[in-house]
Amino acid sequence: MEPGMDFHQAFQAIDTDHSGEISVEELEDYCKKMNYKDTFVKKWLNLFDEDESGTITYDEYCNTLGLIPKQEVVEKHKVQQTKQAAGGSASGSAVSTTKTTTKTTTKTSVKGSASTSKQGRSRNEALSGTVLMKLSRARMFQRKAIYRLKKKLARSSGKSATAASASKVQLTEKVIGGEKNGGKRLVPDRRSPRSLPTSVPHRYSPPRPTKCFKDHKRRLRASITPGTVLILLAGRHRGKRVVFLRQLSSGLLLVTGPLKFNGCPLRRIAQSYVIATKTQIDISGVSLPERVNDAYFRRAKQLQAKRAKPSSADPFAKPQSAYQLVDERREDQKAVDSQVMTAIRASPDAKMLASYMRSLFSLRNGQKPHEMVF
Template sequence: MAPTPAKPAAGKPADKKVKTDKKKAQIRPRNQDLGNGIVRFSRTRMYHKKALWKFMGKKVDAPKKEVKGSTVEKQIGGDKNGKTRMVAIKKHRAFYPTLDKIKKRPAKGLFKRHKRAIRDTLTPGTVLIVLAGPHKGKRVVLLKQLYSGLLLITGPFKVNGCPLRRISQRYVIGTATKLDISGVQLPENINDEYFRRERKKRAKKEEGEIFAAKKEAYKASEQRKADQKVVDKAINEVIRKHPERKLLFGYLGTMWGLRSSQYPHRMKF
């Protein structure tokens, strides 16, 4: 048989801490939650249970604070002076600047300090569908995300005519087709500064030159062309190693579009 637990000695009370701990564990709030946002008692029922009607409309006067005077009486010496004089506690400033100083505020809202979030489906090597811009409808390859948060994409250029570009993730659809570009090394000079255009200063207006001046069309630089060839060569080698290389080249070269009774939210890309 199991040993019987020892009983407390006569005249000595049992441990009260154990009882109080059990009581605390069993105490529940008066109006407990029954689940799914439903409480046991309604708002009006709790109004009467707590006797809140006793305290409605009653106001408690705030404690009166001692009003400190703005002047202090001081003794003044001298025969010709008065015996006392009222002196201000806080003296007025003798100099007031004409303009207030500009306070330096912490630059918490700077764009360069924002976190660059990206969708989980947009990983390097994912084939995207462009929805806006001059290349809308084309299927492109995602290379990486730049520091500004924009996506770096390419056609490749020889396949569908889309060069190295930046685009926001709002204007692309990520597909299930992905390429393994982990071994592709992009040129280090391709960043946000790389895509900034040079804006020349306008010359002074002279007679006869207002309508004669024409806007210069954009032309890709030699550096941009050389970098495009390097990136295209690396991406094309990855596609050629893929088991379905012929299908991939045709897939990237064809345009994407919708026909009647086709809805994007019902499609699986």
């Protein structure tokens, strides 16, 4: 489109024969004249050729752009079409037939090339080698996998295939009134639905039986046995070496330092936070108190002292609510540690084992724990 030219003038500039239709040849000539790309022809056909006839009429051009056709342009096209119809001769008709054939061939080739592109293609096109359409009911049945939904519905209803077929065959004789209705008619008991639901109806399934935490099975690593020396990896005593005594009902490990060696008392710890070493201590003669269990280590609720008004003597005084160790814990700690220390002294390498229990475990640069043997 040349600068300073409106849309009506642009149509007239391309329609050189003023017939009211723009053919493919006229578009190609206009492209050569204005030095446009070859894609200009395809774009115009895809945009303005609504009926895909290969020509762009003045009405199609105005409808696409939302313009009102000018009366003078329409009259000019009518006059030109009348002249062409009246002044045609036999030779002229032959020439026009040849020209029309050439135009039709050109239009068909351009239309075929344009149909290969995504623009201007019908979504519901016929598939090659079959009568089915791309968006037909049968094709959608396959694409949406409604046949699977049909099977699920049959299973959820609890009816077998034979029962379903039998229910379809069952007919009831119904009396129809009127002189011309035949008197009786066989009507199916249950009509089949026209369409299937989009989702499978929810079937209630009772919850699976779950075990309480106390009923879970406790497993212990094969490398951890009573008397094994463990290295703690978490908590305030991490890095210390302790002696494994037994596994509690909650699955936690009961360990002790002993307290005199490294300051670690009777404690519980998860086996995922320990490293099992190959060092073993014979604790077969160690007897543990029966009251040492999971409830034994449960944190006691400390009564919070009520905030008393500060006295005039010491306004910054705070109520003392420090933790106080129970006497029974002291007794149990002494009883267990004395037996464990006796077992350590009874071993042939007592001095080395005692210093080993007192030392802390640590890593230095270049040391890889997964390559070390403990």
